[in-house]
Amino acid sequence: MASTYQEQFQDNYQPSWPFYNVISSTLDPSASAADFSSSFTLPQSADVDEMDLIMDHHFSSMLTAEDLADSPASDDDGFGMITLSTDELLTGLDRFDPNLSDSSQRDNNQDGGYWSPTPSILSKVANPNPALDIPMEESELGNQISVFHLLKAYGEAMEGGHRELGDVIMANVSEKVSPAGDSLERLAFNLSQDLQKEVDYIKQEALKNFESAFRAFYQIFPYGRFAHFAANSAMVESIPAEAETVHIVDFDVGEGVQWPPVIEALARLGKKVKLTVVDWESQATGTDQDSDWAPAMWNLEEVKARLMDHSCRVGSNLIIESTRIDDLAGGIRGAKRASEWRVFNCMVGLPHMRRVRSRKLVEEFLTTANELVAESGRGMVTRGDGEAWEHLKGCSGFGSFFEGNMVYYMSLLESIELNFPELAEARMALECLFVAPFISSEAWFQRWVEMSEMQGKGKGRKEIMEKWRVSRESLEEAKEMVKESQTSYGVRTGGESENEMVLEWKGTPLVRVSSTWRN
Secondary structure (H helix, E strand, C coil), X not given: CCCCHHHHHHHCCCXXXXXXXXXXXXXXXXXXXXXXXHHHCCCCCCCHHHHHHHHHHHHHCCCCHHHHHHCCCCHHHCCCCCCCCHHHHCCCHHHCXXXXXXXXXXXXXXXCCCCCHHHHHHHHHHCCCCCCCCCCCHHHHHHHHHHHHHHHHHHHHHXXXXXXXXXXXXXXXXXXXCCCCCHHHHHHHHHCHHHCHHHHHHHHHHHCCXXXXXXXXXXXXXXXXXXXXXXXXXXXXXXXXXXXXXXXXXXXXXXXXXXXXXXXXXXXXXXXXXXXEECCCCCCCCCCECHHHCCCCCCHHHHHHHHHHHHHHCCCCEEEEEECHHHHHHHHHCXXXXXXXXXXXXXXXCHHHCCECCHHHHHHHHHHHHHHHHHHCCEEEEEEECCCHHHHCCCCXXXXXXXXXXXXXXXXXXXXXXXXXXCHHHHHHHHHHHCHHHCCHHHHHXXXXXXXXXXXXXXXXXXXXXXXXXXXXXXXXXXXXXXXXXXXXXXXXXXCCCCEEEEEECCEEEEEEEEXXXX
C-alpha cells in the first residue's frame, strides 16, 4: 500500500491551500464560548459596511508570514486566507447580548442509536446536566417535555395520514420554541420553520456575511473536513504507481473545497489530474431542495476557474470539465485509457453543502460509478454521507423515521453548541445557514416517501466491488483531527471489511465515508 495521504502531501510538502490543514488546525473544536469571535454576531448597531470591515480584518490576517513565504499561491484563486487564527478570530465577546444565551447544557450521557430513538431523546429532555450551577426552571423543563411529545405526536399523525392534524400540532410547536433554546427546542424551531417569521430575519442577517461564515464553519467544525480527509486519504493511497492520470468524477463539487489538497498531493507525485464534475446548474431535476436557502459562494464556472488557477500555482497539470448526470456514463466510457486511474466521488448531506440531493440521483450515480469501474477493472468509488438516511432504512413507518432524524439532528445541533454555549447569536447564524436546510417537517416526509419507493431496489444484486480497508494511519490522523481525546467527537471504522470511517458525537454517527475499489 502506498504511504498515507497525509505523509504524501504534508510531511514533505507544505500545501499552499491552508483551508484543509487537517492536523495542525489552529482552532480547538472544544474551545469555550469565551474563545469565539463576535465576527459572527449580527449586531444591530453595525451596518453592512462596518461588518464587512470586521470580516476583512479577521480573514485577511489569518495567514502568517511563514505561510506566505512557503506558499506558491496567492489568495487570488479564492482558496487562500482561510486558516483561522485563534488569537485573531476569538475576540470581542462584549458585543454579544448575554440574554440570548442558553441557561442549560446537554446531558453528557448518550445511549444513542437510531433503532431506539425515543429513550435517547427523552433522556435529554428529562435529565438536565446535574453539574450545572443554575438549575433548569420547572416551567422550562415542562416546555421541553411538551415539545418532545408534540413532535412525537406529529410523526404519528403523519404516519396515520392525518396531515391536517399534523399541521395543527406543528403550529402549536412553533409557539413554544425559539432559535436560542436547547438542541431539542432549536430542532423544533427549524422543523416548524415554514411557520416562523423569525427564520427569514435570521437568514437575511446571516447572509450578509455568508462567505466568511462558510469558511469559518468548514474550518471550525469537523464534518466536512473529516469527510474530505477520509475520502481523499483512500483515494490517494489507492493510486497504482503506473497510473499516469487520475480521473476524478465528482457528484457535487459545490465550492470545490475538497480538491485543492488532492491537486497538490498528486502534483507532488507527478500525476496528471482530470476532474469531471456533474453540472447541476444546467438541469432542473425537480427533486432536490437546492441551494436557494443560501447561495453558492461561486457558480460552477467560477469554481472551475479557481481550481484551474490554483493548479497552475502549485504546478499541477489539471484538466477540468463538466457533464450532465444523464450523459455521465457515455462520456466516461468513451474516454477509457489504460494509464488512467478513475475515482468516483459522491458527497451528500454534509452541513457545509447546504442542499439535499435526491437519493434516487445519488443511487443512480453510484450504480453508474460501480459499473464503470467494474467494466474497466480498475478504479475506486468514495462516498461520504452527512445524513441519517442509511441508518433509517429499516424504519417500519414515518413515526420511527421522524424520531430517528430527531436524534441525528439533535446530536448535530448539540455538537455545534459545544463551541457556542453562550454565543446564541453566532450559533443561530451558522445553524440557519448550514443546518436549517436539512431540517424541515415537510421535507422529512418527502424523504420518507422517497425511501419507501426505493425499498427493495438493489437487493440481491451481485457485489462487483471490493472493500477498501481504512488504513490505521488514516484512522489515527482522523482521530487527531477531531481531537478525540479532548472532545465528545469519536472516530471509528465500520462496514463488513472496515471500509468505512465514521465520525460520531457521543456515540451517534454524524458522518460516514466508505470506499470500494477494483484493481
